[in-house]
Amino acid sequence: MVKYLLYRLVAAVPLVLGISTIIFFVMSAAPGDMVDIMIRPGMTAEVAEQLRANHGLGQPIVVRYVRWMVDTLRGDFGYSVLHGRPVLDIIRSHLPRTLILSLTALAVAFFSGIVLGTIQAIRQYSWLDSGLSVVLLFFYSMPSFWLAYMLILTFSLFARNVWEWPMWFPAAGMLGTDHEGLSFVARVADRMRFMVLPTLSLSLVLTAGIARYMRGSMLEVVRQDFVRTARAKGLPERAVVFKHALRNALLPVITLLGLYIPVLFSGTVIIEKVFAWPGMGTLLIQAIEARDYMLVMGASFFFALMVIVGNLIADVLYAVVDPRIRYE
């Protein structure tokens, strides 16, 4: 297992570098450069040239590529002109924000998807099953950004200003005004309050998909012989469902994890913008718009890494859930 993991990690290195190389040349081929973006009234060609020289843009692309590659391999991701900080600093502040949001959304989606799917399967064709199907389909067919705006409208704007509910959720950002001055518990609560709406927007759509899978998978499993055997042994229904059927039904759902991680990261790009969540998605878009080459490279490097690691985790989980699968 360890050997397999190492092999996968080593294999990931050329993959990440390959992706970065493609992005490097695509970015360089894009018309306009970061100095063009800085052009303002009063700017002269002389100053533009000076700025290009100061940012190392004057050299031929091959030289820039080799320099970038050498620096990256040394762990130096360069300097972000857009943010006025080293790229690694920027990633260090933005990456955890995206991870916390997307991982929470993933956890919520899988947990609720599995629970709802199971309920639907064991109560097949009941009004509960049909009702949940309709509700889930409703969320499944909804674009997540629209859902996000509707959640803001309902649980933030109307909840506070029109209906005056005792509880409403902030529509933008990730920390309250007085966050620094709060106690530990209050700080956790503050963070959570800001996470509710973005997490919901991200996870509701996923939940629906997972629940559908779970329902199908569960229905297949409960018809199998070992489940009948478990029932015949006289096990209580709870043990049959949760101990015997559920573990097996989870297998195909776990594979979804690997599939959903890239979907989730691209989903956060939109959700982060709507909720002003200052994560990697917003960062990458702004970096591309500003032609902040170093930041684009750094951010996409880590995006690629996240996707690869996510897939790896899914593979490992697969082995954990199913003892028959062993990687060598």
Add this chain to the structure above:
Amino acid sequence: MKKELAVLVAVLVSACGGDARVTSNDPFCQRVLPTVEAFLGQARAANPVPNDERYGGTVVMGGIGELRGGMNPVAPIDHSAIQHHQFVNLMTLIDYDENFDARPYLAESWDVSEDQSEITFHLRRDVVWHDGEQTDAHDVAFTYRTVMNPAVGFGNPAYWDHYDKSAEGIEVIDDFTVRMRLRPHAEFLDPWRSVAILPEHLLGDVPAQELAEHPFGTQCPVGNGPFVFDSHSPSERWVFVANPAFPQGLGGRPFYDRYIFRVIPDQTALLTELMTESIDAYITVRPNQAQQIIDNPNVDFLNFRFRNFVMVAWNARRPQLADPRVRRAITMATNREEIVQAIQGGYAVVANSSVPPFHWAYRGFGAEDMAYNAASAAALLDEAGWIDRDGDGVRENADGLPLAVSIKYNTGNQERQDIAEILQAQLGGVGIRVTPEVVDFGALLGQISDPDSRDFDGVVMGWVPEFKLDDMDLFHSARTNEPNAWTGTDNPEIDRLLEALSFSVDRDETARLWAEYEVVLNEEHPFTFFYFPDRLTGVNKRVRGVHMDARGEWTNLKDWYLDPERR
């Protein structure tokens, strides 16, 4: 398994509860930040908060983008960031009053030599940097040499057109007196309103090429203004605290304890945050959001005339746009008053030149001459030889070249897209075929600014003049190869007037020259000027004393205070 899960949850929860502050591990900042901390401690002890109920609280402002370059005046130019240099964290030599006349700020007074070739600034003696060091004449001299040093790459060299860039340009007379050499001009003081003074004791030994990227800008700014830098969480927020040692003569310590600038990159989110009272002010409200703000009882709606204008720049190098009569006809065939109503909800004034409505040189030129008149536009096009010869609804010249132009605008800019599309509809009516074309902003700037390319017919753009108006960049023929000479204007009369304007000292004389220039510019017609949009802002009613005008949204930030009842 359960144990691991519990550990994971515990780690996540403690991560959530952690301090959100991003502290810099840069060696410069490691050295500087403790000195700021120590200064704040001493200053707070020495200047207790006055016993007045207006003191206290936190003001939160929301803006659409990061403060690019942070608190570093030589970093890339960003309008919100510049205002933070001017009014929040740093200080400028002078400041403008409500009538846009210079008044003392860091400089207590100044005298100008009789021939206007020298200006001597006398600095305040009670301004200290936020690490306790005195702000003095050496800082001013350092700033002067820095911004004029080509290696620094200061973004707006046009500021210094009138200043002597040689070593003799600036002279330190004593610790609080500096003398600068310059060429006379009606508004030579203007750059010192917007370029803040830098601390020499911190940046004096930084190589010029590295100044724009120095950690001073975003990680550990040390200013001397009314607010001291506290923390910056990239893409999220800037936090400043009141400077207890800010000179009494300039109002002393600001009323509230903390000022937070939050980055919220979505205008719908900004509006919601204002409506739910999560932010106190929303900068650059979209016109179609104005009514919602006006209807909200908790929020004041402010609008003021700013300096920027929106226009379509025409590429006169293109054969179909080479004749000034064609460009003028385009403007006459465009109902700009209607566009102001439709796109700006009436929050704008139609523009006919680059002189903004609040400016002392503004005379309302062209309001009648250039008013919407499709019939005159058609007649003008006929006269210029553009006639629909084949009956396809599009005019052609004698060589059969159709009068077809593409108009470019940048991705994601609804206002400019609307303009391009309205032009398409309105110009179609007089036989001009317009094709709107959307291009990514970076690519667009490359296409229009590169002197070897200039790949466009027309482009919808915005422009922000300084208070010291100067169209040299845009229209003087000697600057054809500069990035902003989009139109390729080559008109000796325009050249002559622009030069005269750059030497004109007397305001009346200058205003007369502008009026003359406007007539010639209108004949040449390199731009279809659209409008000067108002700047719209929503401010929570709990914030008192807010004043905003063409100087900017942050103009009197230090004089605001919070209603004690609603802190």
